[in-house]
Amino acid sequence: MFPGQERVRYLPWLMSMVACALTQDAAYWNTHAQETLKKMMGQKHNTNVAKNVILFLGDGLGISTVTASRIYKGQLQGQTGEENVMAYEKFAYTGLIKTYNTDQQVPDSAGTGTAFLCGVKAKAGTLGLDDIAEYSNCTSQHGAEVTSILNWSKKEGKSTGIVTTTRVTHATPAAAYAHAAARGWEGDTELGTEEVEGGCRDIAYQLVMNNSDVNVILGGGRRYFLSENKTDPELNATSRYQRADLDLVDEWTKDKIDRNSSHRYVWNNEQFSAVDPEKTDHLLGLFESSHMQYEHARNTG
Structure with missing residues (x-):
């Protein structure tokens, strides 16, 4: 058990974890998965030619940085953090790339x-x-x-x-x-x-x-x-x-x-x-x- 002061500090976190355990059961996740699949499969492909292109290039914005940012943003909103979604994670299409230089594995x-x-x-x-x-x-x-x-x-x-x-x-x-x-x-x-x-x-x-x-x-x-x-x-x-x-x-x-x-x-x-x-x-x-x-x-x- 936590000491008295630590128990008070961790109580909101423990309560939120209990709430997640009570509400996010198997049915919740199964329904969530089906809704996501239907949304992705039902979208129409955009075949138009882009008028403007804005390329946002986040220096060092790898998976670990995105994960930390997502959690922190969610915690600022009173959530546990992991369940939060960043705006660009809602885009219709996402992908991963291999990031390296031709002469070294960890790139600049x-x-x-x-x-x-x-x-x-x-x-x-x-x-x-x-x-x-x-x-x-x-x-x-x-x-x-x-x-x-x-x-x-x-x-x-x-x-x-x-x-x-x-x-x-x-x-x-x-x-x-x-x-x-x-x-x-x-x-x-x-x-x-x-x-x-x-x-x-x-x-x-x-x-x-x-x-x-x-x-x-x-x-x-x-x-x-x-x-x-x-x-x-x-x-x-x-x-x-x-x-x-x-x-x-x-x-x-x-x-x-x-x-x-x-x-x-x-x-x-x-x-x-x-x-x-x-x-x-x-x-x-x-x-x-x-x-x-x-x-x-x-x-x-």
Whole structure:
């Protein structure tokens, strides 16, 4: 038996387990199974062509993480947790994938981001390249470049965008647009002499200078876009990561002006809320110097 204080703490849990035992008997589960089967077998196949596609890519969102999230969500609602259902678990179709890199069993998000967004398995730490490329070898990436869902969508005449809670130059989002033998080459300050002389460009440069048609870019990572001569508007200081070559926010803005394209650059919520999407063809939002803050740490006032 539990001690007195522990008995009080565990009493609600024990009562809920008793309630489950009383109400969820064999008939409950048999009926539940039949209803689920009928619902799945009775649905009509959607053969229409999708007008829009939004790909949500949860970095590290494996079965164990989903299970923990499902239980926690249910417990917040006063349930025991396991019986809860996440919204995407109600989708008509679900599937499982094998997640690995070609050179290691436990993968990183650069190689897996390339697999998700480009359809090609790759080595750990490499972005937008096939297995020919060697990690951190600049010359090996030339000729190993692969295209992504971003490129495919543009060829179909669609508008495209990247929205992330990380730096926009971080591995997972960067797999959509960059070709880099090392995921760490996020800014020019991260490249060595060998990479520069080998003709490799940093990831932030590739986003702005080689992917100017991307309509929406939202996330963190200002430090890799601002020149070393600019003060970060939020930090009121400069960062050692800021660029020594050029200011990519200025370059992005100049490109849109030259193309007579309506555009907005924003770095805080007030500016973002003032954006009129009907009058904005291109939007760049860099809301943090590095990654976006976790929800519990955000200043929502």
